[in-house]
Amino acid sequence: MDSNRLLNLYAAGEREFNGINLHQINLCDADLSNANFAEADLSGADLSQANLSGCNLSRANLTDADLSGANLRGANLSEVNLIGADLIRVNLEETNLSRADLRSANLVMANLFGANLSEAELSGADLRNTNLRKANFIGSNINEAELSGADFTEAMITEQEITGEIWHVGLSHKWITWAGAY
Template identity: 85%
Template sequence: MDANKLLNLYAAGERKFNGANLHQVNLSDADLKGANFAEADLSGANLSQADLSGCNLSRANLTDADLSRANLNGANLSEVNLIGADLIEVNLEETNLSRADLRSANLGMANLIGANLSEAEMSGADLRKANFTKANLIGSNINEAEFSGADFTEAVITEQEMNGGMLHIGISHKWITWAGSY
């Protein structure tokens, strides 16, 4: 599906885009509040500055997608694949990112206040200056992540260890692919 077709369907009141193939679609600056993109392929998509607040993106493939400065407030991104995604200055406040795969993603200056990142895989991610205030990080893995200047005020963290500027959190996971298989 191309961007124009999706935007026309959305304007006509359609909100269900489950499993849609939107590979490399350009939806920058789009207003798609409350849409359902569960299990959709949005790999390589340009969603910069889009309003995706309240959207369901569970188990979606957003590998290498550009979500910089997008609004995902209150969205469901559980089990989402965000490997290598650009999430600079993204608003993920109160967002469900449980079991999300954020390996090598760039979350520099992201707003993650109150986000649920339980069991999220964030190894190798750029978390510099991100705000994790009151975020749930139980069971998450941020090994080898860069988090200088990140704010973890009142974040829920277990097995915390500060070692040479590196924070190690978490347990071993059984990872879920973007298609949701084990």
Template identity: 50%
Template sequence: MDADELLTRYSAGERKFSQVSLRLVNLSEMCLSGINLAQADLAKANLSHSNLRGANLIEANLTAASLWRTDLTKANLIWTNLKAANLIRANLTQVDLYQASLQHANLRLADLSGADLSYANLSGADLSYANLSGAFLAKANLSGANLTGANLSNTDLSDVNFAKAILFKTDFSYVDFTQVDLTNVDMGECFLSKVKLPERRLLEVN
């Protein structure tokens, strides 16, 4: 399927396009809200600046796709492959990214507020200056991730892996760290207002 066929069928009211092959397709600046692209192959596709609000992208392959400034508000991205995807300034508010693969994805300045990132793999991802306030990150893998200037206030970080993550001026206000392994994690330059730290860490901070 090519872009023209998909857009023609979408304009006619069709929404179900699961398992279609759209590798390298250019769908930038298009309105595709509510589309069903579950298990679709969108590797290296260009979806920048498009409207994908409420889209179903469960298990879709978006490896190295361009989603710059794409609106994915409340989209379903469970088990989606977003490895090395460009999500700079993307709107991922209240998105479901349960067990999604986001290794080395570029999420700089993205809005992930209220998103479900539980069990997601964000190892090596660039989350600098991203907004993750109120997100659910239980058991997420953030090893080697860049969280410089990111907002993680009011997030659930239960059992998160922060090994070798860059935490510089990261906002952790109102976060409960009692179930987080902070061994060898440098939080000296982070904002820690109203946080709950493990007893051992409290002794170190004091």
């Protein structure tokens, strides 16, 4: 589906795009708030500056997607694949990112205030100058993540080990991929 057709369907009131293939689609600046993109393929998509607040993106594939400056406040990104995604200055306030795969994602200056990152995979992620206040990191893996300047005030963290710029948080866990397979 191309971006014009998707935006026309959304404008006509359609909100169900579950499992849709939107590989490398350009939705820069689009308002798609409260839409359902569960299990959709948005890999390589340009979603920069888009309004995706309240969206359901659970188990979606957003590998290498550009979400810089996007608003995902209150969205469901549980078990989402965000490997290598560009999330610079993204608003992920109060977002569910439980069991999300954010390996090597760029979250510089992102807002994750109150986000649920429980059991998330964040190894190698760039979290410099990120707002992580009141975020839940229980069971997450932050090995080799860049954390300089990140604000962890009141964040929920267990079994932490800080070694320079490397954090080891929680125990290893059975990982669930974006497709939901073990």
